[in-house]
Amino acid sequence: MQVAIIGTGYVGLTTGVCLAWLGHEVRCLDTDASKIDCLTRGECPIYEPHLSEMMAEVKTRLNFTTSYAEAIPEADVVFVAVGTPPSPDGSPDLKYLRAAAQSAGKHLGENFTVVVNKSTVPIGSGNWVESLIRESFATHRGIKPDGRFAIASNPEFLREGAALHDTLYADRIVVGADSSRALEVLYTLYRPLLEQSFSTPSYLPRPDGLGAVPMVATDLASAELIKYAANAFLALKISYINEIGQLAEKVGADVTLVAKGIGLDTRIGTRFLQAGLGWGGSCFGKDTAALISTASDYGLGMPIVTAAREVNRRQRERVVEKLLAELKILNGKTIGLLGLAFKPHTDDLRDAPSLEIAKALATRGCKVLAHDPVAMDRARREFPDVDIHYCATGEDVAHEADALILVTDWPQYQTLDWAVMAQQMKAHGNAGTRLRILLDGRNFLDARRMEMTGFRLVRVTG
Numbered sequence: 001m002q003v004a005i006i007g008t009g010y011v012g013l014t015t016g017v018c019l020a021w022l023g024h025e026v027r028c029l030d031t032d033a034s035k036i037d038c039l040t041r042g043e044c045p046i047y048e049p050h051l052s053e054m055m056a057e058v059k060t061r062l063n064f065t066t067s068y069a070e071a072i073p074e075a076d077v078v079f080v081a082v083g084t085p086p087s088p089d090g091s092p093d094l095k096y097l098r099a100a101a102q103s104a105g106k107h108l109g110e111n112f113t114v115v116v117n118k119s120t121v122p123i124g125s126g127n128w129v130e131s132l133i134r135e136s137f138a139t140h141r142g143i144k145p146d147g148r149f150a151i152a153s154n155p156e157f158l159r160e161g162a163a164l165h166d167t168l169y170a171d172r173i174v175v176g177a178d179s180s181r182a183l184e185v186l187y188t189l190y191r192p193l194l195e196q197s198f199s200t201p202s203y204l205p206r207p208d209g210l211g212a213v214p215m216v217a218t219d220l221a222s223a224e225l226i227k228y229a230a231n232a233f234l235a236l237k238i239s240y241i242n243e244i245g246q247l248a249e250k251v252g253a254d255v256t257l258v259a260k261g262i263g264l265d266t267r268i269g270t271r272f273l274q275a276g277l278g279w280g281g282s283c284f285g286k287d288t289a290a291l292i293s294t295a296s297d298y299g300l301g302m303p304i305v306t307a308a309r310e311v312n313r314r315q316r317e318r319v320v321e322k323l324l325a326e327l328k329i330l331n332g333k334t335i336g337l338l339g340l341a342f343k344p345h346t347d348d349l350r351d352a353p354s355l356e357i358a359k360a361l362a363t364r365g366c367k368v369l370a371h372d373p374v375a376m377d378r379a380r381r382e383f384p385d386v387d388i389h390y391c392a393t394g395e396d397v398a399h400e401a402d403a404l405i406l407v408t409d410w411p412q413y414q415t416l417d418w419a420v421m422a423q424q425m426k427a428h429g430n431a432g433t434r435l436r437i438l439l440d441g442r443n444f445l446d447a448r449r450m451e452m453t454g455f456r457l458v459r460v461t462g
């Protein structure tokens with residue numbers, strides 16, 4: 001099938017590459033000309049494991065353009081995957097979605113086209129996008145677009161860092177549409193994924209036991225709500241374990257053992273039960289705020305989701321409080337941050353706790369050293385106002401540092417030369433017990449091992 005993808009970010013590019021892998025002809029469109037230039041040269045503008053590799057392998061079926069006139073008219077399916085960032089009041093800013101819908105409407109071709117919303121959008125947006133497309137088409141062509149297009153919602157559930165895996169081996173594909181013809185087109189598009197009948201990339205083998213992927217067909221509003229409800233649930237799972245972690249700390253329990261003990265109950269599950277600094281990234285904060293904002297339009301409060309957000313906000317403050325308790329005075333101290341990305345295996349810094357912590361420490365007079373395996377260039381480029389001294393290696397953040405904070409649980413941080421790092425750091429404490437302070441923001445490091453290497457390991461939670 002002929003597919004156009006509007007918006008070539010984390011979601012749009014992954015979707016485009018995976019659909020090309022399945023054999024479809026894909027045109028990826030973005031208004032950011034520098035991004036399209038980069039992609040046209042065969043370079044990948046984001047860090048996502050195996051994405052460059054797969055892009056190269058499907059290049060005969062994958063094109064990049066800034067032109068709606070080139071991408072839209074021939075397409076059987078048009079995906080909209082533009083950003084929907086939060087406005088100051090928590091509701092999503094829909095200006096990119098509006099622009100994309102109007103441009104798509106202007107360029108609709110003669111064939112029946114399904115316009116699929118993959119961006120995370122407030123409930124009711126499907127109908128709004130439909131009216132924008134309809135108006136735009138009528139304005140530019142002077143006729144009504146009756147029968148030429150239908151709208152669908154296909155929320156995205158990929159995790160950055162595992163985006164290709166999650167797209168090819170999804171837990172489910174949710175498609176909302178009020179048109180049965182649109183549902184049929186999307187069923188045909190996704191058939192190789194649903195039936196798992198495609199040949200797998202060597203670097204991403206099919207998980208053992210994965211048979212068919214279920215497709216959940218719904219109306220538009222239900223598909224839109226499924227996305228928000230899923231993200232809010234995951235966010236509150238993280239906040240729940242962080243709340244339990246605070247109690248664990250008081251009563252002398254180990255929250256990682258508590259999480260294991262409850263998570264092995266199959267009704268609960270072990271995932272998203274890792275206590276620590278809390279969530280970040282482009283979705284959970286924005287989507288929980290949007291859910292609360294939508295509910296308030298209908299006179300509803302969302303007390304559980306609101307509490308989850310508050311617990312998460314407090315987790316970031318706790319880092320600075322814990323550091324203060326250890327060092328007493330922060331002014332003039334040097335603090336090393338291990339990790340900047342909001343989670344490992346991505347370079348995404350949106351709502352990353354690292355940046356908030358770096359700002360809070362700089363405001364209190366600290367010198368902040370930081371390292372990240374892939375996100376440092378992006379941090380320099382996108383956050384020039386955050387006062388960070390970037391280090392070439394993880395070990396370098398320990399140089400003359402008064403304390404270290406492990407912010408992102410990159411696997412390679414397990415094997416840093418911790419003994420050398422301890423030697424480079426300043427020690428704190430009483431004459432008899434002078435130790436190097438290490439705050440583990442992800443409950444990631446082995447406390448005994450770190451203590452034997454000369455660190456005092458402090459957890460942010462539990």
Ligand SMILES: NC(=O)c1ccc[n+]([C@@H]2O[C@H](COP(=O)([O-])OP(=O)(O)OC[C@H]3O[C@@H](n4cnc5c(N)ncnc54)[C@H](O)[C@@H]3O)[C@@H](O)[C@H]2O)c1
Nearest residue numbers: 007009010011030031032082083084096099100119120156
């Ligand atoms: N990133 C994730 O992990 C994730 C997961 C699930 C859902 N989502 C949702 O998917 C959507 C996209 O997220 P993302 O992280 O890929 O965003 P992104 O910011 O990485 O990419 C969006 C792209 O859209 C482009 N764009 C903006 N306006 C445009 C227009 N009018 N025409 C063409 N291109 C335009 C931008 O230049 C940008 O490249 C958001 O609604 C987000 O909430 C994201």
